[in-house]
Amino acid sequence: MVESHEKANTDADPSKSEVQSEAVPAVEPHSTYSLFLGCVIPNRYPMIESSSRALFERLNIGIKEMEGASCCPAPGVFRSVDKALWLSLGARNIAIAEQNQANIVSLCNGCYGTLHEVNHEIKHDSELKSRINTILDKTGKEFQGSIEVKQIVEVLYYDYGIDNLKKLITNPLGLRIAVHYGCHLLKPSDLKPFPEDPDDPHFFDELVEITGSVSVDYQNKLMCCGAGGSLRTGNKPSSLQFTLEKLRNMRSAGVDCIITCCPFCQLQFDLGQLEVANELEPGEEPFKIPVIYISQLLGLSMGMSLEEMSMIKPDMKGISPFTSFDPVLEKLARENRLAPTGDDHHE
Amino acid sequence: MWVIIMSQKSRLLEFNTDIVDVLSIEKDLEKIRACIQCGACSAACPSGNYTALRTRNVIRKALFGVQSVLEDPDIWLCSTCFNCYEHCPRTIPVTEIILSLRRMAVSQGHLPDPLKGVIHNLMNKGHAVPIDPKWSQLRAKLGLDPMPPTVEKYPEALVEIYDIFSAIKFNSRIPHR
Amino acid sequence: MSNDQPTDQPTDQPQDQSNDQTKDLATGKPKIGVYLCHCGKNISDVVDIPALMQSTKDNPAVTVVKEYKFMCSKAGQELIAEDIRNNNVDRVVVAACSPLMHEETYRRVLKDEGVNEFYFEQANIREHVSWVNLRDKKGALKVAHDHVSMAIAKVSNNAPLERQKAKVTQKALVVGAGISGMFAALDLADKYPVTLVERSPTIGGHMAQLDKTFPTMDCSACIITPKMVEVGRHPNIELLTYSEIEDVDLNIGNYEVKIRKKARRIDHSICTGCGACAEACPVTIPNAWDMNMGFRAAAYVPFPQAVPEQYTIDKTNCIECQLCVDACEVHAIDLAQEDEIIERTFGSVILTTGNDIYDPTPYARYGYKKYKNVLSGIEMERLISSTGPTLGKVINPHNHEKPKKFAFLQCVGSRDFHEGAHKYCSRVCCMYAIKQARQLKEKYPEADISIIFIDIRAFGKGYEEFYEITSREYGIRFIRGRIGDVFQDYDGTLIIRGADTLLANKFELRVDMLILSTALEARADSSDLGRMFGVQKTEDDFFMEAHPKLFPVDSLTDGIFMAGTCQAPRDIPDSVAQAKAAASSAHNFMNSGEVEIEPYYSEVLPGNCSGCRSCILICPYDAISFDEPSQKASINTVKCKGCGACAAVCPSNAIMQNHFSRDQILAELASLFPWQTQPNYPTQEGK
Structure with missing residues (x-):
């Protein structure tokens, strides 16, 4: 005990840490999470998965795979169809992470919404818990209620700590950014463990601003993207009306790109820019606002390469991103803000 | 005149408590009975800006057992953004009630x-x-x-x-x- | 005083101080009469009265059982009186409503018939049984039976008690000099010396901030200013402004109060109120009286009509530049002046400390603080007022231009069950919004005004008529609905999205200004004052009256009354009516020069007291002191409110609370578990 105490003291020695800070900032090993992928990320937006994995590695955040995980299941469709299905499939996914003995990090607001609420509901109702475990019986899995479900913005801002992230920023990006929070990150607010006011949240904006960018306030910023609640699935024209209003408001605020923390919002804004083309007023410019995931933005500002951040689009047709990153990449290149590409960057 | 009115199909609504009785099985959803029809839910609803969804009407129909609430497409226009719940001055879990109504509708064969x-x-x-x-x-x-x-x-x-x-x-x- | 074994055949030893020759002494065994009240159908619809009659008759301690539709009626009281006169009954239990309601009524019957009034117990089978068990009649009967059994056990063990009398100081204190405090002080001052304490530099309160008052549209200043002057000049009112209550010794009828008179740093015996100091003062800070929209110097009067018309140099903002000292021709400035503590004794106190106004900043969705042209109701009032920062010219705080379109949003912070907001209706917001809308229309006939409301509550005299005239003659758009989002367009216009619940449609309004009709709320620091005066609070944080209907201006502490918005949100007519009622109650309390004190106080049994002082620490009324010569605790029976905390905390069982002694309470409990033997608790001996 005494020995380790002394060791801790020497580590805290200011002269020593100064020496360290001259080199590449050292990253302390951080907690390990169970990475929940869901459906849209691995199967439609793999760039979110690859850039986030690279970012976690850079941040020394440990990842355990959730092998055999399914759809969360989606809060809009399946919660609207059958609650038993929604709860039991959600419980199965949580049980996989419990076997990992690591809290879940979700890269998607929808999955976060489902898993967080399922976890909360079953944890707080012992009768429900035993009913769910009866359903799970044949799968050999058991919901214990031993872990927390977190969203990537929450993990970065609160768990990793925004101040720790700030220390890693090497390439301030100088972008004007439209932040889109997405609904299920913030609401229902009484269930969320962090103190963000759903009508006036700050943590995602702050996270974006440490990259040397400005989070631009635009009209109706906190409005839903329109994709959730099975609205995109069931009534795409209505769902795109949400998106169109938000895109117009973002454009009139003069932003370089949209930053999201959810693949479904990302899809809605990214593919949505093509889909709203028929809804535009006569003479209205088509939208060309790049939609970038938070991991990609942070990675670039930490000097990670475009390849590592999956921001160089492979030569394939009909794949994401549907709206080109080019305007942002050109601006960053013009202002010489990107890390040099090529082997010299890799260790 | 009299004959004409008599021959028309009645336009009077019928109320029953079936829907609210089902909702009230879940403790939180019972709060629907405290609704004062202020309209905060409709006001905060983004879908209502573009669609026929009037959250307040949905809640009133559910409260009074007006069967059409399960049959009309309105409940499927909600994007589950939870604004209605956040804004409700009586803290009624409005979004959860809409989801519950959808499940009732599905069990009655109204799955879109x-x-x-x-x-x-x-x-x-x-x-x-x-x-x-x-x-x-x-x-x-x-x-x-x-x-x-x-x-x-x-x-x-x-x-x-x-x-x-x-x-x-x-x-x-x-x-x- | 001891009852070794409280059983169903208790012995009774009257207390020392009793000189009442009660009838039971002759026979030895108390003759208990139990009277069951139907309370119309309030009780009998739920509680099976015949069954309760039977189970009560089966209780061997009971002599007589009767039932009646209204025991509190004259005929009902006569039932009891007759049984006492005929020597059938010498102790009484009435099973009826809450004792808060009628305990005094029945006690008087006993007293009139020559029986000590404390040989009475009331079993509350209405509030505690029938009203809360409407759907469970079987359970209700069981609980009613338990309540009656406990009351019988209690009355069997009761001892005769006598009320004490204390002298009352014939001086009154009024705390808070808004419209309620001013009226209470004026009404009392014709008969008693009154000290009126106000913490701000001027009297007048919120009403002085208002421009006009609904529903008569008479100018607020025109009504209140003459009254302020009258208060300031009244020979029997000692006006202590810029002063706060520091400490109170809760001695009933003789409240010893310490008042901190804060240093104004100007000698008021010399100050002429000329204002030269304020002109010389280089400091400019927002004037809280103008809701921080106007400015004042560190040397200031809050507004020109302030009473007293004397300046104050506010220590927090003063930069000690001495310019005022040079400017003052009469040499009244004394920057070294210190706070003064004034001590007074009062027979009664009226609390009229008023309300705070809800801060809508937490409701980010309405854009308050984010957008300058979103105002609260009181800010609009100052903006519209001829004494306000713009002298009554309404300007848009965003661009300083003349606004044309306005929207009012009602129920901001009221009727809202979220944490931090208030569940109650604030009662005045509907009317003040309609009034402000009408004033705007009078000033700018072309103004376009919408009032977005949940319900319009125009309940007061002349209010509905006011609402009708305003909507008909002034063409104001009343929208039943709510706002969801407020955005500011690039030109500063506010875009409001909401729902019209009657059209069942969403709407978008573009307005120059949005006014949030904010709630009234309890003073943030009222807990401190409440604690000092022993006044409790209701769930909504306002001061609690002794009974909402029967004792609406009384607190639970004798001689301490309340009026106005410190008790609940209310309008000016109700506040004034209450102030006059409180003055009248204070007069009644002080008039005879004496006060009767309930004999529920606690007493120390010196033989048991170990002098540990636990009771002194726990007593919320500061009624217990330590007697050095005997090294024992000693209770001031006038200050003691009979809460029982000391009796409960005493580790050596040395404190006995009259009428709620350990033996009496244990007897009540034992009646609930008749099959169990009496638990072997130590009894109270040693007096």
Whole structure:
């Protein structure tokens, strides 16, 4: 005990840490999470998965795979169809992470919404818990209620700590950014463990601003993207009306790109820019606002390469991103803000 | 004149408490009885800006047992953004009530067609949005395993999904075909 | 005083101080009469009275059982009186409503018939039984039976007690000099010396901030200013402004109060109120009286009509530049002046400390603080007022231009069950919004005004008529609905999205200004004052009256009354009516020069007291002191409110609370578990 105490003291020695800070900032090993992928990320937006994995590695955040995980299941469709299905499939996914003995990090607001609420509901109702475990019986899995479900913005801002992230920023990006929070990150607010006011949240904006960018306030910023609640699935024209209003408001605020923390919002804004083309007023410019995931933005500002951040689009047709990153990449290149590409960057 | 009125189909609404009785089984949803019809839910509803969804009307119809609330498409226009719940001065879980009404509607055979395909994807593949060769190829080009470490990569896990569907008697309870 | 074994055949030893020759002494065994009240159908619809009659008759301690539709009626009281006169009954239990309601009524019957009034117990089978068990009649009967059994056990063990009398100081204190405090002080001052304490530099309160008053549209200043002057000049009112209550010794009828008179740093015996100091003062800070929209110097009067018309140099903002000292021709400035503590004794106190106004900043969705042209109701009032920062010219705080379109949003912070907001209706917001809308229309006939409301509550005299005239003659758009989002367009216009619940449609309004009709709320620091005066609070944080209907201006502490918005949100007519009622109650309390004190106080049994002082620490009324010569605790029976905390905390069982002694309470409990033997608790001996 005494020995380790002394060791801790020497580590805290200011002269020593100064020496360290001259080199590449050292990253302390951080907690390990169970990475929940869901459906849209691995199967439609793999760039979110690859850039986030690279970012976690850079941040020394440990990842355990959730092998055999399914759809969360989606809060809009399946919660609207059958609650038993929604709860039991959600419980199965949580049980996989419990076997990992690591809290879940979700890269998607929808999955976060489902898993967080399922976890909360079953944890707080012992009768429900035993009913769910009866359903799970044949799968050999058991919901214990031993872990927390977190969203990537929450993990970065609160768990990793925004101040720790700030220390890693090497390439301030100088972008004007439209932040889109997405609904299920913030609401229902009484269930969320962090103190963000759903009508006036700050943590995602702050996270974006440490990259040397400005989070631009635009009209109706906190409005839903329109994709959730099975609205995109069931009534795409209505769902795109949400998106169109938000895109117009973002454009009139003069932003370089949209930053999201959810693949479904990302899809809605990214593919949505093509889909709203028929809804535009006569003479209205088509939208060309790049939609970038938070991991990609942070990675670039930490000097990670475009390849590592999956921001160089492979030569394939009909794949994401549907709206080109080019305007942002050109601006960053013009202002010489990107890390040099090529082997010299890799260790 | 009299004859004409008599021959018309009555336009009078009938009230019953069936819907609210079902809702009240869940303790939180019972709060619907405290609704003062202030309209905060409709006011905060983004869908109402573009669609026919009037959250307040949905709640009133549910409260008074007006059957059309389950049959009309309105409840399916909600994007579950939770604004209505956040704004409700009586802290009624409005979004959860809409989801509950949807489940009631589904059990009565009013499942919207576009949702059926997604349900079948989940039943057969374990994902609402499954992978196909094109996306698998993209994964590989981005340096990822072509198959994500989900049920896609571990087909034996799919059996567990089937087991859950059968344990909850999904097929016999939910008309989804 | 001891009852070794409280059983169903208790012995009774009257207390020392009793000189009442009660009838039971002759026979030895108390003759208990139990009277069951139907309370119309309030009780009998739920509680099976015949069954309760039977189970009560089966109680061997009971002599007589009767039932009646209204025991509190004259005929009902006569039932009891007759049984006492005929020597059938010498102790009484009435099973009826809450004792808060009628305990005094029945006690008087006993007293009139020559029986000590403390040989009475009331079993509350209405509030505690029938009203809360409407759907469970079987359970209600069981609980009613338990309540009656406990009351019988209690009355069997009761001892005769006598009320004490204390002298009352014939001086009154009024705390808070808004419209309620001013009226209470004026009404009392014709008969008693009154000290009126106000913490701000001027009297007048919120009403002085208002421009006009609904529904008569008479100018607020025109009504209140003459009254302020009258208060300032009244020979029998000692006006202590810029002063706060520091400490109170809760001695009933003789409240010893310490008042901190804060240093104004100007000698008021010399100050002429000329204002030269304020002109010379280089400091400019927002004037809180103008809701921080106007400015004042560190040397200031809050507004020109302030009473007293004397300046104050506010220590927090003063930069000690001495310019005022040079400017003052009469040499009244004394920057070294210190706070003064004034001590007074009062027979009664009226609390009229008023309300705070809800801060809508937490409701980010309405854009308050984010957009300058979103105002609260009181800010609009100052903006519209001829004494306000713009002298009554309404300007848009965003661009300083003349606004044309306005929207009012009602129920901001009221009727809202979220944490931090208030569940109650604030009662005045509907009317003040309609009034402000009408004033705007009078000033700018072309103004376009919408009032967005949940319900319009125009309940007061002349209010509905006011609402009708305003909507008909002034063409104001009343929208039943709510706002969801407020955005500011690039030109500063506010875009409001909401729902019209009657059209069942969403709407978008573009306005120059949005006014949030904010709630009234309890003073943030009222807990401190409440604690000092022993006044409790209701769930909504306002001061609690002794009974909402029967004792609406009384607190639970004798001689301490309340009026106005410190008790609940209310309008000016109700506040004034209450102030006059409180003055009248204070007069009644002080008039005879004496006060009767309930004999529920606690007493120390010196033989048991170990002098540990636990009771002194726990007593919330500061009624217990330590007697050095005997090294024992000693209770001031006038200050003791009979809460029982000391009796409960005493580790050596040395404190006995009259009428709620350990033996009496244990007897009540034992009646609930008749099959169990009496638990072997130590009894109270040693007096």
